[in-house]
Amino acid sequence: xxxxxxxxxxxxxxxxxxxxxxxxxxxxxxxxxxxxxxxxxxxxxxxxxxxxxxxxxxxxxxxxxxxxxxxxxxxxxxxxxxxxxxxxxxxxxxxxxxxxxxxxxxxxxxxxxxxxxxxxxxxxxxxxxxxxxxxxxxxxxxxxxxxxxxxxxxxxxxxxxxxxxxxxxxxxxxxxxxxxxxxxxxxxxxxxxxxxxxxxxxxxxxxxxxxxxxxxxxxxxxxxxxxxxxxxxxxxxxxxxxxxxxxxxxxxxxxxxxxxxxxxxxxxxxxxxxxxxxxxxxxxxxxxxxxxxxxxxxxxxxxxxxxxxxxxxxxxxxxxxxxxxxxxxxxxxxxxxxxxxxxxxxxxxxxxxxxxxxxxxxxx
Numbered sequence: 584x585x586x587x588x589x590x591x592x593x594x595x596x597x598x599x600x601x602x603x604x605x606x607x608x609x610x611x612x613x614x615x616x617x618x619x620x621x622x623x624x625x626x627x628x629x630x631x632x633x634x635x636x637x638x639x640x641x642x643x644x645x646x647x648x649x650x651x652x653x654x655x656x657x658x659x660x661x662x663x664x665x666x667x668x669x670x671x672x673x674x675x676x677x678x679x680x681x682x683x684x685x686x687x688x689x690x691x692x693x694x695x696x697x698x699x700x701x702x703x704x705x706x707x708x709x710x711x712x713x714x715x716x717x718x719x720x721x722x723x724x725x726x727x728x729x730x731x732x733x734x735x736x737x738x739x740x741x742x743x744x745x746x747x748x749x750x751x752x753x754x755x756x757x758x759x760x761x762x763x764x765x766x767x768x769x770x771x772x773x774x775x776x777x778x779x780x781x782x783x784x785x786x787x788x789x790x791x792x793x794x795x796x797x798x799x800x801x802x803x804x805x806x807x808x809x810x811x812x813x814x815x816x817x818x819x820x821x822x823x824x825x826x827x828x829x830x831x832x833x834x835x836x837x838x839x840x841x842x843x844x845x846x847x848x849x850x851x852x853x854x855x856x857x858x859x860x861x862x863x864x865x866x867x868x869x870x871x872x873x874x875x876x877x878x879x880x881x882x883x884x885x886x887x888x889x890x891x892x893x894x895x896x897x898x899x900x901x902x903x904x905x906x907x908x909x910x911x912x913x914x915x916x917x918x919x920x921x922x923x924x925x926x927x928x929x930x931x932x933x934x935x936x937x938x939x940x941x942x943x944x945x946x947x
Contacts, residue, residue, distance in 0.1 A: 585635075585752075585847045589777050591745040592736050593628035593670040593719075596620075602675035610738040611649055614659055614731045615724030623730060624678060625722035628670050629747055631710060633773045633803065633811055635766070635849065636751035642707035643700040644686075644720070646733040647743035651690055653729035661686035661703055662721040681721040690731045698743070707749070760851075760859035761914070764896035767849050768828050768912050769803060769811040771897060774846050775836060775910070776800040782837035784817065787884045788830045789915050796824045832880035834910040842905030848894040859914075866913040867895050873903070878911060879918040886911060 595607035598620035606612075613623035644661070651657055662681035673679070688701045703720070710717040724731060734743035775784070779800065786796045798819035803812030815831065817824045854860040870876070874890045878900075886909050888900030901908040 585750070585849070586845070587632050587634060587749045587751070587774070587777075587847065588845050589630070589632050589747040589749065590736065590780065591627055591629055591747060592780070594626065594735050594745065595670045595673060596623050596625045597673060597675040597678050598623050599675050605672055605674055607671045607673075608737065610735055611732040612722070612735055614722045614733065615652075615657055615729050616727050617652070617730040620730075622675075623724075624675075625733065626664070626668060626670060626673060626678070626719060627722070627745070628668075628719040629717065631707070631717065631747075632749070632777060633769070633805065634711075634749065634751055635770065635811070638708050638711060639704060639749045639751045641748075641750040642702070642704045643748040644703050645698050645700050645746045645748055647698045647738075647745070648690055648694045648696065648731060649734050649738075649743070650732035651692060651695060651729065654692070655729070656689035656691045657724055657729040657731050658726055659688050659690055659701070659731055660684075660723050660725060661701055661706065662723055663706055663709075663715060664718040664721050665716075667718055679718065679721070700748070703747075707747075760854045760857060760863045763849070763851055763854065764859070764863055764912065764914055765813070765828050766811055767894065767896035768831065769813065770849050771846065771910060772800075772803050772815050772828070772834070773812065774843075775834065776803060778843045778846070779836055779840060782840060784837050785835040786815065786817065786826050786831055787833040787835070787880065788826060789832045789880060789884070796826055798824055828912075831912055832884045832915045833886055836908055836910070838907065840907055842891065842899065842901055842908040844905075848892075848897070851895045863896055863913060866898075866916070867893055870898065870919070875921065876900075877920045878916055879920075880911070880915045 594612055596612040599622040600620050612625040613620055614625045615623060617623055661684050663684055664679050664681045666679040668679040684706050686701055686703045688699055709715040736744050781799060784800055788794055796817055798817030801816045801818045804814040804816055805812040813828050815826045870890050870893055872890050872893055878886045886900055889902055891901035892899035896913055898911045898913060899908050
């Protein structure tokens with residue numbers, strides 16, 4: 584069953600003791616009654632990822648417990664926020680309204696320095712089907728005596744970052760192999776945006792004068808009529824740089840990146856007989872994992888490395904440990920050569936992956 588993992592970046596807490604202060608810069612959010620901050624409510628804004636499904640089978644809010652007062656377990660209740668707010672500016676005096684849900688968890692001392700998961704499936708499905716507006720979540724502790732502190736993305740330890748884990752069962756059902764290949768690429772790009780939000784990525788494009796577009800991932804734009812996003816947008820010095828999916832030759836996720844094993848891929852539906860189907864299935868069967876290759880996307884863009892992942896419609900080049908992965912849609916590949924036969928940009932077996940634009944064209 585496919586799983587999508589979404590980082591939760593916009594979160595804060597509000598304090599009745601400091602009713603005009605915003606705490607979005609804190610590495611922790613406080614939920615409950617604290618000696619210094621008094622009544623504290625945690626607020627989370629959650630952007631749902633693009634999903635090839637209209638409902639989810641499971642939605643789990645994952646939080647890391649860093650501190651807890653009191654000996655008895657602390658109840659933490661998930662509330663549905665019912666009015667807009669901004670995590671970067673909200674205070675206790677401007678906090679949004681919210682309504683309780685049936686989702687809650689009891690946090691015990693034994694939960695310290697572990698991650699806990701709260702089932703919020705009903706709430707997320709309510710957002711997806713339009714029953715509720717997605718204004719976010721408020722966490723409250725009604726016992727009036729204890730406080731729980733959860734880690735935020737401002738903490739220094741990535742495994743403690745808060746996440747929303749979605750599991751779904753309805754796959755994309757395109758009518759042609761070419762449609763499926765773009766749906767696959769869109770599905771992967773959405774995950775790269777969520778998993779590597781601060782990485783400086785390089786997108787290599789096709790054409791007679793191939794070029795690179797460099798920046799941090801921002802969003803995958805989808806039109807109101809679209810079934811999935813079709814324009815990958817990077818940010819560079821506050822400026823948006825947009826690349827249509829059909830122009831992407833390769834995506835380099837940045838120096839020091841390691842392939843995230845949580846990345847999922849779509850399973851192909853029953854594809855009609857066509858050249859596109861023949862091409863996508865042949866590329867999948869022709870290149871076994873661990874093969875060292877040089878790949879050409881047109882005459883100017885070259886990728887060298889080991890086949891680390893081979894999924895229908897997309898390849899990932901890396902070394903055996905998943906370092907510096909390069910994501911390559913198969914429909915724009917024009918030649919594949921074994922590295923040990925070409926002289927190679929990198930010798931076969933070296934744990935390094937690089938995508939080179941031989942003309943050094945850069946985006947303007």
